Amino acid sequence: MQLWFHEEDNGLKFSYKIKDVLYRERSAYQSIDVIDTEAVGKMLLIDGLVMITESDEFVYHECIAHIPALAHSNPRKVVVIGGGDGGTVRELLKHPSIEEITLCEIDDKVIEASRRFFPEVSAGLDNPKVNTYIGDGVNYMKNHEPSTLDLVIIDSTDPIGPGEGLFTKDFYSSVAQSLKSNGLMACQSESPWYGSESLQRIFDNVAGGFGHYRPYVAPVSTYPRGYWSWTLASKEAWSVGDFDFDRLELFADSLSYLNKDLLAAVFSLPQFYKKKLGLL
């Protein structure tokens, strides 16, 4: 018997041959599954969509964590919304300046599944610098003390289901309010190959909360179409020249995607993507 997992996306299907089904859970919010695949190792699924795989989670987590952390001159206090697998926290902990990370995850079953099946991804969650708060990210940010954070990282699922509220203008405004004047937000912002309407909605909402935003891109082979974007947003103007390139050297050996060259290169966007975002 051959078992395959399929992820379908408007007339496209991405399928993985399964070695083993390791975990199946229905939480209060979503379905959570862990499968072991021939091609990409273990895989965490939420509502039937690929969240992380052993083969390429490093691209996603290095991009969502180190780009904002190195774009900031001295990040100390950080909030991560979503990201219950722990990969973003693992990368943030490589920055010695970071003193406190609060992980706000709505679903403790995601954390539980990651601790059990992805110990290399979730290990950082036990670090004394990390506080885990189980609750809704929208409320958490709405009620956060203003002007106190250096970085907020939105490590969310897609803008459907429980993640929907994390893509609204109101949410981005409350994130902006929680940040110090030189604070930065990074969020995952879907695939550049998606339709311009859905992409523009995200960027219009980010722009509604922040004065400045810069999308950036990298290949994540197990996300739809193999190519993903994140967005760095700030209240003050920011440019690639503001990166602390040298700080990357502190942990360069631990990275599998980023290097000094790519810190700048991820902000070089294809023409077709710029057109979709109205940046041409």
Place this chain on the structure above:
Amino acid sequence: MQLWFHEEDNGLKFSYKIKDVLYRERSAYQSIDVIDTEAVGKMLLIDGLVMITESDEFVYHECIAHIPALAHSNPRKVVVIGGGDGGTVRELLKHPSIEEITLCEIDDKVIEASRRFFPEVSAGLDNPKVNTYIGDGVNYMKNHEPSTLDLVIIDSTDPIGPGEGLFTKDFYSSVAQSLKSNGLMACQSESPWYGSESLQRIFDNVAGGFGHYRPYVAPVSTYPRGYWSWTLASKEAWSVGDFDFDRLELFADSLSYLNKDLLAAVFSLPQFYKKKLGLL
């Protein structure tokens, strides 16, 4: 009834919902099919593998053509090996300095299919600067007059089947011999996500023919894992600073992937890929 086309790759499957099967041909060398899909428009398949799709052929063709053409100070005489769909020729014709392009394609049925179903890709094949030669690329390059070409572009299928000979050290050596001292070769060099053994074999062979080589990368959503590489090779040292960035402006409006930023950024390689190639 739902029809789907599947491309399988070691425990991974990429599938496309089919609107229509437009063409099915078995040539002397390979099977050639054209299908119309919901997600990515019309698609040309060779031996069941995706060659081009309407949705993203521009990324592949802009990268394989403009990177070498703008890396050269004054390209005039060009040979394209493979590339019977005509997309590489279409892009090369945007360079006013190019006086002559010889397309050497082994299978005239590929050209026929492209002319019939992909008129926007194949249009350049009728340009008076273009000569079409139907024959084997390995023999063509072996017998080519030495030191006469400015660019040779290897727009081949994968290193299995008819394309296999286009990845050997002997072949790359004959390409190097056909080039003037400042001549450049560009070839497609598979996905950075592939295993290091198969990737290293390609680069070892390129290095055997040329003193210098520089891989570069871009997202092609319909190739396995959505991320592809090409390699620029030369007998003389070459660096990104040698690009004629301004020449891009002559046809910048016609491009959907490349821009000045990306000319340099495509050479910024992920750490995992550098490790596979022994570049770290």
